Amino acid sequence: MAPALDEVDRRIVELLRTDGRISVRKLAEQVNVSRANAYARIERLTSSGVITGYHATIDPHRYGYTVSAYLAVKLRQRSWREFTQRLADMPEIEHAAMVSGGYDGLLLVRTTDSDALRDVVLDRLQSMPEVMATHTMFILDELRPKPS
16 A cells, blocks of 8 residues: 655655655745754655665666657466566666556567567577567657656
């Protein structure tokens, strides 16, 4: 069950989503609570699993990932757990989701070039015993949130 969040908690989360490097002092000022209260709330939000970490958001192209694709994956029955364990060894997989419909999983893959994508799809994914079929959709353009 999701933890109960009040309006101050939600404002703290939104501020941290916008700027994960904001100081506790500045955050406390913006939500009108003391620094101690803001710190305690951040700790509670973290320990309860609402906040799961902090990371840098990168531009994939500027980082060198010039080829991105969504891969729809059809799996053998009851093999999702084994499949996701194998994905942990594939840094090219940015996101994986179990989905409904004609395919079982949808993967966001980012690679440096088309040869690297070919390796991910043909040599690595399709060689997994859990994988029955794949369907690759190249990303032509991405809509990204505007910087704050």
